[in-house]
Amino acid sequence: MESVLLTPWAAGDFWLLERKNETAMTRYLGGPETAAKLLDRQRRYEALSAREPAAGRMFRVVLEATGESVGSVGFWEREWQGEPVYESGWGVLPEFQGRGLAVAAVTEVLAYARTHGTRDTVHAFPGTDHAASNAVCRRAGFECLGEVAFEYPPGVPHPSFDWRYRLQPVTPAPPTPPR
Numbered sequence: 614m615e616s617v618l619l620t621p622w623a624a625g626d627f628w629l630l631e632r633k634n635e636t637a638m639t640r641y642l643g644g645p646e647t648a649a650k651l652l653d654r655q656r657r658y659e660a661l662s663a664r665e666p667a668a669g670r671m672f673r674v675v676l677e678a679t680g681e682s683v684g685s686v687g688f689w690e691r692e693w694q695g696e697p698v699y700e701s702g703w704g705v706l707p708e709f710q711g712r713g714l715a716v717a718a719v720t721e722v723l724a725y726a727r728t729h730g731t732r733d734t735v736h737a738f739p740g741t742d743h744a745a746s747n748a749v750c751r752r753a754g755f756e757c758l759g760e761v762a763f764e765y766p767p768g769v770p771h772p773s774f775d776w777r778y779r780l781q782p783v784t785p786a787p788p789t790p791p792r
Contacts, residue, residue: 614713619672619686619721622658626673629682630655633704642765661689666729669699674718676709683709686718688726688735699726699735699780703749710745719753727780734780738763738773750776 632638634645646654658671669689673682684705691700701722705715726735739746741760750757755776763773 614717616677617683617714617717617721618675618677619670619718619725620675621662622671622673622685622687623662624655624659626658626682626685627651627655629673629685630658632706633685635707637707638704658687661687666725667731669730670722670725672718672722674703674705674714676714681709683714684718686715686722688722688730690732691736693736693775696734697732699730699732701726701735701737701778703746713752715745715749716752719749723753723778723780730780732780735778737776737778738765739776741772741774747774747776750774754778 630651634651639645661669661671669687671685671687671689674684674686675682684703686701686703688699688701691698693700701719703715703718703722705718723735726732735755737746737750737755738761739750741747747757755778758775758777761773761775763771763775765771765773
């Protein structure tokens with residue numbers, strides 16, 4: 614697998630949002646966003662990367678060997694089923710897909726979240742029809758918890774799988790002493 618580096622999202626990364634907004638990249642995400650929504654997303658990504666690391670981060674994914682930017686990956690705080698968790702998302706540009714780069718990027722972001730995060734789990738919610746993203750979850754070590762009703766974009770129901778990755782190992786409860 615090729616090695617990738619994660620670079621915190623910055624003002625100069627807007628071009629990557631524009632590339633990721635192409636029809637081929639948004640097919641499973643409800644289609645391309647408007648220019649205003651892209652500008653808002655850029656502001657949110659920059660703000661997230663300026664906060665304390667435990668709040669999450671957006672990263673530009675860079676090929677270590679060549680320095681080429683190939684996509685993005687990130688994680689952010691959210692509540693899911695009454696629990697504080699992180700959510701993760703990613704995208705690799707079409708010309709770089711099929712090389713294991715998304716798995717490499719997700720693996721790196723999970724290591725970052727394990728080191729800097731304060732929540733126990735990371736969830737990802739790829740659509741049930743998005744075989745490639747579901748395969749990334751499986752290969753990165755997530756556990757599939759089943760199909761869920763998830764909204765993306767907000768207000769638009771999208772059948773998805775709930776994939777969970779434990780950042781901290783589950784500590785079993787001590788045995789109950791016999792009476």
